[in-house]
Amino acid sequence: VNNKGRFEEVAKASGLDHPYLPMGANFGDLDNDGFLDVYLGTGDPDYRNLVPNVMLRNDRGEKFQNVTTSGGVGHLQKGHGIAFADFDHDGDQDIFHQLGGFLPGDRFHNALYLNPGHKNHYIAIQLVGTKSNRSGLGARIEVVTNSMDGQSSFHRAVGSVSSFGGSPLSRTEIGIRQAESIKEVKITWPASGHTQSFTDIPLDSMVRFTEEDPAFLSVERQSFTLSVEAN
Template sequence: MVASKAGVERAGNEHYQSEHMRKIFQEGFSFSGYERDGLYLNLGRKAFLNISGVSGIDSVTDGRGAVFADFDNDGDLDVFLTTIQGTSHLLFRNNVGQENAFLRISLRGTQSGKDAYGTIVRVKTSAGILTKVKSGGAGYLAQHDPRLVFGLGRDARAEWVEVIWPSGRTQRFEHVPARASIRIIEGRQTYERLTESRFQLPDPLPEQDIFLTKLKVKIGAPFPDLTVSSLDNETKRLRDLLVPGHRYLVNLWATYCIPCATEMPELQRLSARFRAHNIEIIGLSLDTVGPQVVKKFLDQRGIRYPVYLAAASAIRHIYATDEVFIPLSFIIDEKGIIREIHGGWSRDSLQALERLAKSSPPK
């Protein structure tokens, strides 16, 4: 699923063939992984339009197999993409053109073999003739939907459907209704109407929910009692640092974290307002470079709220995967219960902190 993004260009010409590899290397193509996935829309007449970005498929997940299939039976093709740079795979639901008509055709061979591979199907619509071939493979480790899906636009029916079987037999069916699933069996003079119910694919999880699945700790649960070290190398238990009756903002960070260097001065700026509303700030560094480097980082940025080293303990008790992401902040109530979790640093994060600085303890 990797291709050049150098604009719309007609395939097959000599310049395209000679310059193709140079162009995609210039645009960041890599044989070492993290190649960008691409999706191109066939405009007809050997022209394609790059719709990678608008489709959501454009990423560095390094796709290695793609399946086009009508997973939800709504009459258009969705995309299932396997990835190399992760354990999960991706399903892209096609919600474009839901008002348009379609015709979904299943094939069963007799003389040509039951799966009917190699069969050519042509469908006549008001816009022209559409042609598809049923194949047993569709690229690397992939096979598309065995049903052939044709878009009919606003047509109420296909003018005709022609099937050319590998055995050499040709069949033709007139005035086939749209928005239907049919099965054509080699040698039979009529097709079968199939009942294939449309259903709703699950909506993607909100980003916040995806983010929370990567943590062992949950909102509404006690914050773990971590083992931490002061900048003077004194080992402590986190619970001994939390004063009963106070709320806390516990912020995980590191000296190598660029967003942290922006967030921490904002926390320092808001610290007095937090304190006025019974909220104390505690910073937990995930650094392993030693306290002197951490001290220098804090001094350069004027950070005065308490900071402790907690790398091994925090990673073990807070993160559910090998992915350690910071900054990461927890709002803890007077009883040590997690009430909010905020990941990353953005304008939304700052606004959330501003609201917190104006808040009163919940009753």
């Protein structure tokens, strides 16, 4: 961690000092508590390195908890690209995992883990740049909420970088815990550095912000149920 310009080694205290042997990795907020969790795609084609893929839950930014077994995501096949997204539009992030390696005997079906859901709220944000790039890459987002515990701020940066074999979303999905309302959303655009502020945004919704436009657009999304059918 960066402590006033001086870096301190906190891997052991944070629960991150275990050699997990990952090849792919990505970040997402599985319980919408505002803290990014980590999923690791582990292993290699050698059976001696056959280890479960790993889920680490971010405990309020203080440490990481290994919830692989309780979450049911400890797949043994070699892990590659990982994507977090609300695939079924029900308000929580699911996990898509590309599995298997480059050898013919290492091929395997990909996996989609559906999130069972939590009681926390969220907001999904899509940016449209005009002076900035179309996708708003490089923009900074701040969501300010009100709750019984007071006011909280949630920060995200919009980027194009992910891990090996993965890709970020075209929208930014932000968990906002037990927020009672969204006080304000601030967007700082990359080209101009200008910050726009928006209010009266509903909880548990997807909204689109266009650079230099003072209004926002609510985007309707229909949730659906994914089912497994035998071939």
